[in-house]
Amino acid sequence: MHRAPYAADPDSHAGREWAGPAVGEQRGPRSDFQRDRDRIIHSMSFRRLKSKTQVFIAPDGDHYRTRLTHSLEVAQIGRVIARALRLDEDLTEALCLAHDLGHPPFGHAGEAALSDAMEPHGGFCHNAQTLRTVMRIECPYPQHDGLNLTWDLLEGLAKHNGPVTAPGWALAELDAAFPLMLGSWPSLEAQVAAVADDIAYDNHDIDDGLRAGFLSLDDLLTLDFLADQWRTVEKRFPHAARERLLREMIRYQIGLMVKDVIDHTAAQVAGLGSVAEVRAAGRQLAGFSPAMAAQERRLKAFMYERLYYHPEQVAAAERARDVVARLFAALSRDATLMPADWQARLPAHEPQRSRVIADFIAGMSDRFAMQALGAIDGTQPVGLINV
Numbered sequence: 344m345h346r347a348p349y350a351a352d353p354d355s356h357a358g359r360e361w362a363g364p365a366v367g368e369q370r371g372p373r374s375d376f377q378r379d380r381d382r383i384i385h386s387m388s389f390r391r392l393k394s395k396t397q398v399f400i401a402p403d404g405d406h407y408r409t410r411l412t413h414s415l416e417v418a419q420i421g422r423v424i425a426r427a428l429r430l431d432e433d434l435t436e437a438l439c440l441a442h443d444l445g446h447p448p449f450g451h452a453g454e455a456a457l458s459d460a461m462e463p464h465g466g467f468c469h470n471a472q473t474l475r476t477v478m479r480i481e482c483p484y485p486q487h488d489g490l491n492l493t494w495d496l497l498e499g500l501a502k503h504n505g506p507v508t509a510p511g512w513a514l515a516e517l518d519a520a521f522p523l524m525l526g527s528w529p530s531l532e533a534q535v536a537a538v539a540d541d542i543a544y545d546n547h548d549i550d551d552g553l554r555a556g557f558l559s560l561d562d563l564l565t566l567d568f569l570a571d572q573w574r575t576v577e578k579r580f581p582h583a584a585r586e587r588l589l590r591e592m593i594r595y596q597i598g599l600m601v602k603d604v605i606d607h608t609a610a611q612v613a614g615l616g617s618v619a620e621v622r623a624a625g626r627q628l629a630g631f632s633p634a635m636a637a638q639e640r641r642l643k644a645f646m647y648e649r650l651y652y653h654p655e656q657v658a659a660a661e662r663a664r665d666v667v668a669r670l671f672a673a674l675s676r677d678a679t680l681m682p683a684d685w686q687a688r689l690p691a692h693e694p695q696r697s698r699v700i701a702d703f704i705a706g707m708s709d710r711f712a713m714q715a716l717g718a719i720d721g722t723q724p725v726g727l728i729n730v
Contacts, residue, residue, distance in 0.1 A: 347429035349615040351376070351530050357494035360478065360521040361487040375493055380437035382490045386481050388444045389414075394708030395443075396450035397544075398551050398650070400659045407551050410443050410450075416547060417442065420601060421539035427605045428612070428629075430532050437492075438499045438536035445472030447705040448712040449663035456667035461701050464694035465512035472705050473500055475513050478521070480702055498523045499533030505627065513698075527622045531612065534629035535604075542600045545642055546593050552650045553589060560589065562649055568638045572596055600635065607632040666716050667704060673719045674700050680719055 346352065353374035373381065383389055392411035399407050408416075418439035425435035446469045447453035457467040474497060478489040501507060501514060507525040510518060518525055528534070552558035564570045569592070576591045583591070611628040615621060621628060631639055650656065674680055675697065678689055685703050690696045707715065 345429065346431065348617060349531060349612050349621050350430045351434050351495050351532050351618055353431060359491045359493055361491045363491065374433060376431055376433040376437060379492045379496045380433055380440065382492065383437055383441045386490060388476050388481055388706065391706065391708050392443065394710055395446055395448060396709055398548050399555065400449050400663050400709060406554060408547055410446055413543060414440050414443055417539045417543045420542050421536050423601060424535050424539060424604055425532060428608055430535060434495060435532040435535050437496055438503060438533055439539055441473065441477060441500055442503065442536060442540060444476045445469040445705065448707045448709045449667065452660035452663040453667045456664040457701055457704065460668060460671040461697060464697040467701055468511050471511055471513035474517050478517055495530060499529045499536065501525060502529050503533040503537040528625065530618055531621055531629050534627060538604055538630050542597060545639060546597050548646060548650065550593055557650050557653050566641060566645060603632050603635040604630060666712055670704055670712060670716050671700060
């Protein structure tokens with residue numbers, strides 16, 4: 344495929360933090376962005392996503408999404424959009440696969456608990472933790488810390504949702520070591536990864552919510568644009584079972600959103616001649632049209648009201664927050680409860696000491712966090728599994 348002039352180029356990227364092969368030097372058939380993607384896939388942090396919360400905390404059912412399956416779905420959507428816009432598919436895929444590596448156990452409930460515990464020590468942010476994970480915590484190489492990803496990938500992870508004007512301590516430290524131009528908009532590949540994330544969880548969370556019984560078709564049809572799509576699939580497949588029609592409606596909605604992003608973004612970038620011009624535009628270029636963006640905001644509001652803030656979800660989140668808070672308190676009191684390799688890297692002074700404890704907890708899966716707390720206090724947390 345002929346790359347668009349505004350696409351990122353793996354042969355002229357902005358380098359890596361640690362010295363290695365020269366930019367553009369081939370090591371086998373892979374480009375530098377393909378190497379980035381492969382380093383992410385082979386990382387322990389990526390593997391642990393299989394047991395981290397997406398919507399439902401530590402679900403019993405095998406069919407509910409986790410952070411891992413969500414990340415794979417985001418990557419599939421991101422590649423489709425990138426290919427249509429003639430962007431670099433490998434950089435887009437790598438960004439999609441890595442975007443949630445910093446999430447602690449229990450999703451946003453776990454993040455809230457770590458944020459509370461870390462308030463005296465600079466706070467906690469899952470997006471900054473993603474950068475901290477790939478730049479400092481994952482250490483598979485003898486020469487340096489981190490995965491040594493390209494600047495282009497790190498920049499996209501840092502600000503795929505837009506410029507960062509007030510970075511917290513974690514992102515500020517990393518930016519000081521390897522400046523990421525935090526105040527500007529990132530590449531189109533990063534912008535596409537962000538909207539692919541929205542498309543994936545907006546629609547796949549509907550699927551999981553229906554499966555769990557927290558959402559119903561009647562609920563969904565209160566949104567006129569979903570009602571229109573339901574009528575479309577009913578008319579097209581009049582004899583299909585209701586469950587199949589529901590899944591077809593979700594696929595149809597994804598297709599509409601993807602097409603909208605491609606059409607709107609293509610119009611926004613027409614005439615641009617370089618990645619530098621993308622950044623110089625000073626605004627988001629890849630995303631929904633105004634009409635689709637309005638519908639997407641309504642869908643998000645609906646999902647918060649009916650699913651994310653469902654009473655059973657809120658109760659499970661409170662129990663999950665308690666697990667993380669108790670873990671942090673126990674490890675702060677007695678660091679010998681941590682594995683030997685983590686004890687060895689634990690600083691003696693604050694705030695660095697608490698930040699490393701937060702690193703350890705943030706890397707846990709849901710089930711490991713519950714098992715760890717059970718081993719520490721002699722009890723087994725119960726009641727977290729809600730579907």
